[in-house]
Amino acid sequence: MARTKEFNEDQALDKAIEIFWHKGYNGTSAQDLVTHLGLSRSSLYDTFGDKQKLFSKSLQRYQQQNQDAVKELLDKSENVKETLHAIFKQAVIESLEDRITKGCFMVNSSVELAMHDEEIAKIVKSNSQTMEEVFTNAVKKGQEAGHISKQQDARVLARFIFNNYSGIRVLARTGERDKQVYDDIVKAVFSLL
Amino acid sequence: MARTKEFNEDQALDKAIEIFWHKGYNGTSAQDLVTHLGLSRSSLYDTFGDKQKLFSKSLQRYQQQNQDAVKELLDKSENVKETLHAIFKQAVIESLEDRITKGCFMVNSSVELAMHDEEIAKIVKSNSQTMEEVFTNAVKKGQEAGHISKQQDARVLARFIFNNYSGIRVLARTGERDKQVYDDIVKAVFSLL
DNA sequence: CTTATTCAGGAACGATTGTTCCGTTTAATC
DNA sequence: GATTAAACGGAACAATCGTTCCTGAATAAG
Numbered sequence: 525m526a527r528t529k530e531f532n533e534d535q536a537l538d539k540a541i542e543i544f545w546h547k548g549y550n551g552t553s554a555q556d557l558v559t560h561l562g563l564s565r566s567s568l569y570d571t572f573g574d575k576q577k578l579f580s581k582s583l584q585r586y587q588q589q590n591q592d593a594v595k596e597l598l599d600k601s602e603n604v605k606e607t608l609h610a611i612f613k614q615a616v617i618e619s620l621e622d623r624i625t626k627g628c629f630m631v632n633s634s635v636e637l638a639m640h641d642e643e644i645a646k647i648v649k650s651n652s653q654t655m656e657e658v659f660t661n662a663v664k665k666g667q668e669a670g671h672i673s674k675q676q677d678a679r680v681l682a683r684f685i686f687n688n689y690s691g692i693r694v695l696a697r698t699g700e701r702d703k704q705v706y707d708d709i710v711k712a713v714f715s716l717l
Numbered sequence: 718m719a720r721t722k723e724f725n726e727d728q729a730l731d732k733a734i735e736i737f738w739h740k741g742y743n744g745t746s747a748q749d750l751v752t753h754l755g756l757s758r759s760s761l762y763d764t765f766g767d768k769q770k771l772f773s774k775s776l777q778r779y780q781q782q783n784q785d786a787v788k789e790l791l792d793k794s795e796n797v798k799e800t801l802h803a804i805f806k807q808a809v810i811e812s813l814e815d816r817i818t819k820g821c822f823m824v825n826s827s828v829e830l831a832m833h834d835e836e837i838a839k840i841v842k843s844n845s846q847t848m849e850e851v852f853t854n855a856v857k858k859g860q861e862a863g864h865i866s867k868q869q870d871a872r873v874l875a876r877f878i879f880n881n882y883s884g885i886r887v888l889a890r891t892g893e894r895d896k897q898v899y900d901d902i903v904k905a906v907f908s909l910l
Numbered sequence: 911c912t913t914a915t916t917c918a919g920g921a922a923c924g925a926t927t928g929t930t931c932c933g934t935t936t937a938a939t940c
Numbered sequence: 941g942a943t944t945a946a947a948c949g950g951a952a953c954a955a956t957c958g959t960t961c962c963t964g965a966a967t968a969a970g
Contacts, residue, residue, distance in 0.1 A: 652891065684906070758949085917967090924958100925956105
């Protein structure tokens with residue numbers, strides 16, 4: 525039999541997420557990956573194929589991690605509006621804490637690659653659709669519980685929420701460090717719910 | 718005396734905007750620029766310095782063009798809310814018409830470069846600040862005229878509007894072609910004004 | 911111990927990157 | 941017509957790109 529793998533594939537993927545998230549696809553070189561993942565060139569290519577496949581796997585892993593977290597929070601929640609508010613507050617905190625202002629890996633990848641890479645486009649689209657469903661169900665739940673206004677259709681509000689979430693992540697990527705700017709946006713968004 | 722320039726520098730810049738907008742900074746090669754601008758390598762470098770300077774100039778030109786257009790529309794407007802609505806509708810139309818889904822050059826550049834290039838970061842920041850002022854003044858005007866709700870502070874609404882504008886441009890970049898998605902967002906946004 | 915497989919390290923690949931430089935042509939001024 | 945400067949095409953640059961391949965060491969199971 526053969527020698528066992530010395531590195532954990534998922535841990536390596538997490539490190540790939542970090543650097544792709546920070547530098548983008550085109551901005552990350554093969555050398556960057558070797559250095560940051562701590563594997564040799566050969567192991568890297570043997571394990572993940574090529575750069576594009578590694579990127580794709582990284583983005584998919586990121587998507588799943590995030591979706592699972594948000595979905596679980598909203599499923600468990602007894603007051604969806606408060607939970608959504610908490611999710612936004614968390615995004616704001618991350619945007620301000622993050623010294624290297626990474627924004628959102630999914631948003632960054634959409635902007636950089638979605639129109640040039642079909643596989644990435646698929647991931648992005650699947651993410652949007654799933655998030656829209658998650659938010660729509662959450663809003664419905666909140667409306668039935670009387671926590672969220674019924675003046676707007678649940679799907680309308682879900683798309684609206686998702687749009688502002690994207691916007692905030694772009695804002696973070698621009699390096700905005702004034703908490704008041706984020707707070708104002710969140711305030712306006714939740715005044716509608 | 719010397720030979721006169723055979724190409725128009727601003728026209729060349731407009732073509733540079735096109736290709737940088739479409740492919741991004743890292744995605745655009747020197748050869749792409751030569752081919753698309755129609756100048757020789759030497760003329761290109763003699764005129765614009767290097768790739769980074771050309772990009773910077775392109776982005777600044779784009780910024781000025783857009784800001785001037787929006788500012789003029791809002792300054793002339795007698796019903797700011799309607800004008801803002803028209804601006805959003807236009808963004809939606811462009812997002813759907815645009816077969817190569819370019820999104821917004823400023824948003825794209827923010828996400829790709831703002832954190833890695835100080836000069837681009839400056840341009841992005843200046844754009845955000847100017848747009849915030851333009852929108853704030855517009856909202857104030859609308860509030861005084863009774864067209865826009867006074868329930869929220871003008872600056873809060875301005876930041877909110879700008880955030881949704883960014884979000885929509887990201888959505889366009891992801892290739893979303895369902896008009897209803899855009900319309901829902903716009904509907905929600907303007908129900909707050 | 912042998913065998914099989916995976917690791918690391920690094921040399922090397924061709925292709926492409928951004929950039930520079932040279933020689934020639936073109937045209938506007940004197 | 942001589943001079944001057946700009947634009948041109950294209951060769952050439954070193955550097956870096958993503959990727960492949962080879963070697964040798966490491967470690968598991970038979």
